[in-house]
Amino acid sequence: MSENNIIVVGIFVVDLAFVASKLPLPGETIIGDNYIIGPGGKGSNQSVAISRSGGKASLIARIGDDQFGEVGRNLYQKENVYTEGLIIAKGEKTGSAAISIDKNGMNSIIVVPGAASGLKKSMIDEKLHLFRKSSIMVTGFEVPLDIALYCLKKAKSEGLMTILNPAPYFDIDNTNFKLVDYLTPNEHEASSLTNIEIQNIDDARVAGRRICELGVGTSIITMGEKGVLCTTNSDDHDGLYIPSYKLKEKVIDTVGAGDAFNGAFATAISEDMGLEDALNFANKAASLSVRKSGAALSAPFREEINQVWFKDL
Ligand code: RIB
Numbered sequence: 365m366s367e368n369n370i371i372v373v374g375i376f377v378v379d380l381a382f383v384a385s386k387l388p389l390p391g392e393t394i395i396g397d398n399y400i401i402g403p404g405g406k407g408s409n410q411s412v413a414i415s416r417s418g419g420k421a422s423l424i425a426r427i428g429d430d431q432f433g434e435v436g437r438n439l440y441q442k443e444n445v446y447t448e449g450l451i452i453a454k455g456e457k458t459g460s461a462a463i464s465i466d467k468n469g470m471n472s473i474i475v476v477p478g479a480a481s482g483l484k485k486s487m488i489d490e491k492l493h494l495f496r497k498s499s500i501m502v503t504g505f506e507v508p509l510d511i512a513l514y515c516l517k518k519a520k521s522e523g524l525m526t527i528l529n530p531a532p533y534f535d536i537d538n539t540n541f542k543l544v545d546y547l548t549p550n551e552h553e554a555s556s557l558t559n560i561e562i563q564n565i566d567d568a569r570v571a572g573r574r575i576c577e578l579g580v581g582t583s584i585i586t587m588g589e590k591g592v593l594c595t596t597n598s599d600d601h602d603g604l605y606i607p608s609y610k611l612k613e614k615v616i617d618t619v620g621a622g623d624a625f626n627g628a629f630a631t632a633i634s635e636d637m638g639l640e641d642a643l644n645f646a647n648k649a650a651s652l653s654v655r656k657s658g659a660a661l662s663a664p665f666r667e668e669i670n671q672v673w674f675k676d677l
Pocket of ligand 1: 403404619659
C-alpha cells in the first residue's frame with residue numbers, strides 16, 4: 365500500500381431497495397415495480413467511488429461473518445479497495461438498509477448498521493498504521509459518533525487531511541469542527557447544522573459562512589440538481605458556486621450520489637487538483653451516478669468522469 369492512500373472509516377451494509385411510483389405514506393402499503401439487492405453503506409460506497417475514480421482506497425469497517433459480509437468482501441476484491449482495515453465480527457450480523465425509491469429517483473432510507481455499530485476506539489488504534497500510510501481520512505456519522513470524532517482527532521494528529529460527510533446528521537460539540545478540513549453536508553444536513561433553511565444558493569452562501577465560522581476549513585454544501593456551494597472561510601462572502609451537470613439520460617436512482625461525490629472529491633484532493641477542478645470532478649461523478657440503480661455500483665469510473673466534457677449539458 366502506498367503512502368498516498370485515502371483511508372475511509374465507515375460502514376458496509378447490504379441495501380434492499382424497492383422501486384415504486386411513489387414513496388409509501390405512514391401506514392400505507394403500495395405495489396412496487398422492482399427491487400434491487402446490492403452493496404451499500406456510505407463509507408463503503410465512498411471507498412468504491414474513490415477506487416473507481418482513480419484514487420487508492422483503504423477501508424476500515426466492521427462487518428459480520430455472514431452472507432451479507434461476504435458480499436462486501438467480494439466487492440472490495442473486485443473494486444480494488446484495500447481491506448487490511450476490515451474487521452470481521454464472528455457470529456454477528458452485517459447491517460442492511462431498507463430503501464424506497466420513487467419514479468423520480470427520490471429515496472428514503474432506514475439503515476441498520478449491524479456489526480458496524482460495534483466499532484470501538486481500540487479497533488481504530490489497531491489500524492492506526494493505515495492512517496500513517498494515508499494522506500486523507502474520510503468519515504461520516506453512520507459509524508458510532510464517538511468513533512467518527514476519534515478518527516478525526518487521530519487523523520489530524522497524524523497530519524492527514526480530513527473530509528467529514530455529516531450523514532445522517534447528528535449534533536456534535538462545536539469544538540470538533542476545527543478537526544475538519546472539508547465538511548460535505550447536503551442541504552438538509554447544512555440546514556440542521558446552521559438553523560438556516562436552505563432553499564436556494566443565497567441561503568447556502570449564508571450557511572456556508574456560518575459553517576466556516578464553526579472552524580471548518582472548507583464547507584461544501586451539496587444540493588443535488590441545484591449544484592454545490594463551496595465556502596473557504598468566514599470572510600468568503602459569495603463562496604464558489606458550481607452548477608450540477610445535467611446529463612441527457614433520465615435520473616434513475618439518486619441513492620449513493622452523495623457518496624460518489626465524496627469519493628471522487630477525495631480522489632481529486634489526493635491528486636492535488638485545485639479546489640474548483642476537484643469540485644467539478646466530484647460533481648460530474650455524482651451526476652453520472654444517478655443514471656444507474658444501486659449505491660456502490662452506480663459510482664462512475666475515471667474514464668466516464670473524464671468524458672463528461674464531451675456530452676451535451
Ligand atoms: O448514501 C447511500 C447509502 O446510505 C445507502 O447505500 C445506504 O446503505 C445508506 O447507508
